[in-house]
Amino acid sequence: MSLDFTSSEMMSVTAARALTNGMTCFVGIGLPSEAANLARLTHAPDITLIYESGTLETKPDILPLSIGDGELCESALTTVSVPEMFRYWLQGGHISVGFLGTAQIDRYANLNTTLIGDYRAPKVRLPGGGGAPEIATNAKEVFITVRHSRRTFVKDVDFLTTVGFGRDGKARDNVPNIGRGPTIVITDLCILKPDPETKELVVHLLHPNVSREDVINATGWEVRFADTLETTPAPTTAELKVLRRLKARTTAHHASQH
Amino acid sequence: MAEFLSLREAVSKYINDGDTVAMEGFTHLIPFAAGHEVIRQKKRNLTLIRMTPDLVYDQMIGAGCAKKLMFSWGGNPGVGSLHRLRDALENGWPNSIEILEHSHAAMACAYDAGAAGLPLAVLRGYVGSDLPKVNDQIKFIECPFTGERLAAVRSVRPDVTVIHAQRADRKGNVLIEGIIGIQKEAVLAAKRSIVTVEEIVDDLNAGVNACVLPSWAITAVVEAPKGASPSYALGYYDRNNAFYKEWDSIARERDTFQAWLKKNVFEKGAA
Numbered sequence: 001m002s003l004d005f006t007s008s009e010m011m012s013v014t015a016a017r018a019l020t021n022g023m024t025c026f027v028g029i030g031l032p033s034e035a036a037n038l039a040r041l042t043h044a045p046d047i048t049l050i051y052e053s054g055t056l057e058t059k060p061d062i063l064p065l066s067i068g069d070g071e072l073c074e075s076a077l078t079t080v081s082v083p084e085m086f087r088y089w090l091q092g093g094h095i096s097v098g099f100l101g102t103a104q105i106d107r108y109a110n111l112n113t114t115l116i117g118d119y120r121a122p123k124v125r126l127p128g129g130g131g132a133p134e135i136a137t138n139a140k141e142v143f144i145t146v147r148h149s150r151r152t153f154v155k156d157v158d159f160l161t162t163v164g165f166g167r168d169g170k171a172r173d174n175v176p177n178i179g180r181g182p183t184i185v186i187t188d189l190c191i192l193k194p195d196p197e198t199k200e201l202v203v204h205l206l207h208p209n210v211s212r213e214d215v216i217n218a219t220g221w222e223v224r225f226a227d228t229l230e231t232t233p234a235p236t237t238a239e240l241k242v243l244r245r246l247k248a249r250t251t252a253h254h255a256s257q258h
Numbered sequence: 259m260a261e262f263l264s265l266r267e268a269v270s271k272y273i274n275d276g277d278t279v280a281m282e283g284f285t286h287l288i289p290f291a292a293g294h295e296v297i298r299q300k301k302r303n304l305t306l307i308r309m310t311p312d313l314v315y316d317q318m319i320g321a322g323c324a325k326k327l328m329f330s331w332g333g334n335p336g337v338g339s340l341h342r343l344r345d346a347l348e349n350g351w352p353n354s355i356e357i358l359e360h361s362h363a364a365m366a367c368a369y370d371a372g373a374a375g376l377p378l379a380v381l382r383g384y385v386g387s388d389l390p391k392v393n394d395q396i397k398f399i400e401c402p403f404t405g406e407r408l409a410a411v412r413s414v415r416p417d418v419t420v421i422h423a424q425r426a427d428r429k430g431n432v433l434i435e436g437i438i439g440i441q442k443e444a445v446l447a448a449k450r451s452i453v454t455v456e457e458i459v460d461d462l463n464a465g466v467n468a469c470v471l472p473s474w475a476i477t478a479v480v481e482a483p484k485g486a487s488p489s490y491a492l493g494y495y496d497r498n499n500a501f502y503k504e505w506d507s508i509a510r511e512r513d514t515f516q517a518w519l520k521k522n523v524f525e526k527g528a529a
Contacts (some may be wrong), residue, residue: 126333
């Protein structure tokens with residue numbers, strides 16, 4: 001383990017590796033966008049990236065700050081309207097992976113991006129659902145990437161904005177025309193996957209230099225570990241180089257604007 | 259045919275206190291100049307509709323223009339919270355506002371249904387979400403053909419829609435290019451519409467399938483160069499991402515926000 005990398009870089013590289021050539025990925029802003037573009041610039045040059053602003057097959061040279069930066073439109077194959085994006089391309093069944101971030105996630109991979117506290121008297125008001133509620137059900141599967149902490153990983157979300165597997169793990173049972181839901185959750189500590197039966201998130205891989213206790217301490221429920229717990233492969237020199245260049249280009253670009 | 263008006267005249271004539279107003283532009287072509295004119299004219303009790311409220315609604319809410327907000331994602335993209343929106347929701351400053359909250363898919367469908375003259379939109383949405391519990395404009399219906407349970411949302415029919423576009427010709431036909439978002443649907447769903455444009459030209463030079471709104475489908479056209487800044491207008495200027503980041507500290511406190519508003523909105527006349 002001679003390579004030097006941060007836990008954030010570990011998370012981005014691991015999330016990027018979950019994406020493969022041939023996927024059509026509906027990309028959320030922030031961590032998912034960073035990981036998706038890293039995948040495109042490394043092992044998955046032919047991945048199709050779609051942002052909810054309507055840009056199909058976009059190939060940005062820098063990471064956009066918003067889902068609608070000009071860079072996304074100018075580097076895209078074509079740009080469609082927002083209703084077309086959600087109705088034809090997402091609901092119509094053309095998206096293989098929805099890639100989402102979140103503010104809160106619970107043991108059944110339900111996401112809360114709406115608020116902390118009571119709906120009519122919020123303690124902290126968050127931005128809201130955006131595209132996520134329908135990305136999570138209309139994409140064939142969902143990848144989630146989020147930093148691991150007790151504030152984020154809660155037993156039950158305060159508000160269920162976007163369904164993982166529901167409050168009881170059964171929300172997708174017998175629902176026609178619905179995707180498989182979250183299949184992987186990538187954090188800065190580990191990789192979790194839903195139990196095939198109960199749908200509760202279970203830790204399958206620990207990142208290098210991360211212990212079970214680290215994950216237990218950062219998780220708000222009694223988190224389970226897979227019987228065979230493996231170690232996530234560390235980032236390669238090449239992956240880190242591409243990621244760092246991408247981030248440096250992005251910082252320089254945003255700083256030079258006005 | 260659309261009337262050509264100044265920004266001051268258009269806002270004064272077509273936006274009334276208490277109106278339901280949609281100012282659209284999905285992270286592109288956001289009608290900031292028009293929003294600032296609404297603030298200057300001290301319009302009140304507006305029901306504001308916008309998929310992504312963004313800085314322009316943060317400013318209008320902080321300035322006291324809104325009594326209600328319908329939206330699907332209310333943040334500063336890539337930066338964080340809209341602090342003025344949060345202050346209104348969490349502390350009732352400068353006034354408390356009601357919210358009606360959707361997902362993007364539902365709101366896009368609701369505009370689309372409004373443009374199509376329908377009372378509702380149908381989508382495969384909101385499965386397992388708590389949003390239908392807090393928004394009475396979301397219901398579920400059974401498909402009469404397949405029996406599938408689908409979400410139904412009330413269509414959006416604003417009193418007035420305001421958008422910004424690249425160009426109008428001298429008849430008032432408007433060309434929108436790039437990320438066209440929900441602008442066409444928002445204009446066609448509304449009773450009245452104001453379109454601000456970067457410039458008025460002799461010929462739109464529009465491709466045969468371009469997004470063009472005919473003059474006879476628009477109420478008023480206003481020339482407002484840089485009318486979308488700090489958002490952007492593809493082909494004219496870039497998004498001022500540095501300002502979007504700065505806004506976080508400007509809007510965080512009431513004092514700095516009010517000082518900004520005074521200097522940058524009230525003390526500046528309409529273009």
